[in-house]
Amino acid sequence: MSQTSRAKPYLNPYLAGTLLGIVLFLAFFITGSGLGASGGLNRLLVYVQNEVNPEHIDQVAYLLKMAGGNANPLDSWIVFLTVGTIFGGLISGLLGRRMKFETNKGPQISNGSRWVLAFIGGALMGYGARLARGCTSGQALSGGAVLSVGSWAFMFAVFAGAYALAYFFRKAWN
Amino acid sequence: MATFPLPLADLLGHWGSYVVYAVIGIAFGMTLESAGFGNSKLLAAQFYFKDMRVFKVMFTAIIVAMTLVFLSSALGLLDYNLIWVPPTYLWPGIVGGLIMGVGFIIGGFCPGTSLVGMATGKIDAFAFVAGVLFGIYMFGETVSSFATFFDSSNMGRFTLPELFNTSYGLVVVSIVVVALMLFVVAEKVEAMINNRPQQRLPGWSKPAAGALVALAGVALIIGQPSSEDRWQRIAAESQARLDARAVQISSAEFIEYRDDSKIKIIPVDVREERYFNQFHVRGAVHVPLDQVQEKAREFQFEPANTVFVTMSNDEAAATEAWKILKAESIPNIYILEGGINGWLKDYAGNSLGEDDRVLNRQEDQLAYKFNAATGSRHPAAEPAPDFLNLKYEPKIILELKRAPTSGGCG
Numbered sequence: 295m296s297q298t299s300r301a302k303p304y305l306n307p308y309l310a311g312t313l314l315g316i317v318l319f320l321a322f323f324i325t326g327s328g329l330g331a332s333g334g335l336n337r338l339l340v341y342v343q344n345e346v347n348p349e350h351i352d353q354v355a356y357l358l359k360m361a362g363g364n365a366n367p368l369d370s371w372i373v374f375l376t377v378g379t380i381f382g383g384l385i386s387g388l389l390g391r392r393m394k395f396e397t398n399k400g401p402q403i404s405n406g407s408r409w410v411l412a413f414i415g416g417a418l419m420g421y422g423a424r425l426a427r428g429c430t431s432g433q434a435l436s437g438g439a440v441l442s443v444g445s446w447a448f449m450f451a452v453f454a455g456a457y458a459l460a461y462f463f464r465k466a467w468n
Numbered sequence: 469m470a471t472f473p474l475p476l477a478d479l480l481g482h483w484g485s486y487v488v489y490a491v492i493g494i495a496f497g498m499t500l501e502s503a504g505f506g507n508s509k510l511l512a513a514q515f516y517f518k519d520m521r522v523f524k525v526m527f528t529a530i531i532v533a534m535t536l537v538f539l540s541s542a543l544g545l546l547d548y549n550l551i552w553v554p555p556t557y558l559w560p561g562i563v564g565g566l567i568m569g570v571g572f573i574i575g576g577f578c579p580g581t582s583l584v585g586m587a588t589g590k591i592d593a594f595a596f597v598a599g600v601l602f603g604i605y606m607f608g609e610t611v612s613s614f615a616t617f618f619d620s621s622n623m624g625r626f627t628l629p630e631l632f633n634t635s636y637g638l639v640v641v642s643i644v645v646v647a648l649m650l651f652v653v654a655e656k657v658e659a660m661i662n663n664r665p666q667q668r669l670p671g672w673s674k675p676a677a678g679a680l681v682a683l684a685g686v687a688l689i690i691g692q693p694s695s696e697d698r699w700q701r702i703a704a705e706s707q708a709r710l711d712a713r714a715v716q717i718s719s720a721e722f723i724e725y726r727d728d729s730k731i732k733i734i735p736v737d738v739r740e741e742r743y744f745n746q747f748h749v750r751g752a753v754h755v756p757l758d759q760v761q762e763k764a765r766e767f768q769f770e771p772a773n774t775v776f777v778t779m780s781n782d783e784a785a786a787t788e789a790w791k792i793l794k795a796e797s798i799p800n801i802y803i804l805e806g807g808i809n810g811w812l813k814d815y816a817g818n819s820l821g822e823d824d825r826v827l828n829r830q831e832d833q834l835a836y837k838f839n840a841a842t843g844s845r846h847p848a849a850e851p852a853p854d855f856l857n858l859k860y861e862p863k864i865i866l867e868l869k870r871a872p873t874s875g876g877c878g
Contacts, residue, residue: 395589
């Protein structure tokens, strides 16, 4: 791992998982909703689209729900959760002295290839997350913990998709 | 009544409640980052069995949160009916999941982890987030071409215990035990792939695992509250409202709300089918009394401006249905005062005379004879608003809905 020597190591995964589980439980316990990420990104995007080209929003039913008329796409709890998540990552990175501009990748590919792959992977993730009505946080983690059948099916599909293609992308990571 | 989840918007105001979500988000981001999830190489290592961190963190989080949720529900602290359970759209979920899995191995992040990657300066995370935004944008542009598929196989709020027809406690205990066994396997696989001896687990891990199994066991032994238990918790307050006739609304108030475009009114007719066929109020949903509890789960998905009105021939069955729906935490439910018999007396005066009356009828039987199944074609099924000059005492007070209507992806 390319980290500075002062960087603190990551938490033991079981400890990190326990902490994450407690945060997830508190989210359910206090608010009734779990965690999520793609929903917040979605609304931030729709907000920008609405600023740039409001007529377009009014032609697409899917967008209309979030930003039609006087609806403010940022008026949603998930937006605040998402902004909080970014700040939380920043705080934890600073405390752990892990802040560093770097590109994580396998030794066999260039930074440029890694960035292109990251963009393509991100695009698939974004598209899939909207189709599945949730991402790894909103569906698999949150829905899994409250025993939704669809969330468990989704979770197995994510792992299946990733393992199925892992061999073909081994050079990107190893 | 279980106190949690809290009605945040009532307590803190609309925007004030968002502060709570921001704080939860910060805690979420901190745990993700300290778990190492800001590092794409570490995330991708999962799929080469080199570092099974993704699996370990995720499943530990799931079993911890799941155990605490169902334990607090069993103890009566938390109302599971008010918890957002992502509705199951089976095939869009599976296809979306497969696409995301492919995106995961190519891109190295998932949306949540890419946020903390970006926050800690990972350049590949910036590229990934740009990709996510592009993917979301493309979805918005293309979804109308496969809208039917996107809305297909909708099974609503559907949980594993319902699928396997077993108790919540048993499913919780089973998942905890299976996950713990898989952690043992994961440790062995990592050691084998990396060709090193197995890593020593920290000293607290075994007691912690034991404690989690014990807590899940307690949830299993206590069991999730039944409809009857749930009613007992609210009985004192709710029975008082019934006795004070605070929830029995007049037909005039019903009609006024029916014609209010800002309100969605759902008449819930709980009578036997023959009565329903003979006559029912226009727009009524037929839900026999023994199916009311099941139907409650569908009602949870109705928008916040929905008012439910239960109705039977008199009030007895409607009151039972009201209790069941109330116990299932359905907001804004009322009973039609005087039932269908009262309705017919008010609005069918012209067509139903004294000859049509049923003599010596029993409680909650229809008071009039119908020669044919008129259903809602009867003129009295939808009386015109100007029919009404009746004064009534307004009783409907719209409650803010407590149950979340969207999950983390809304």
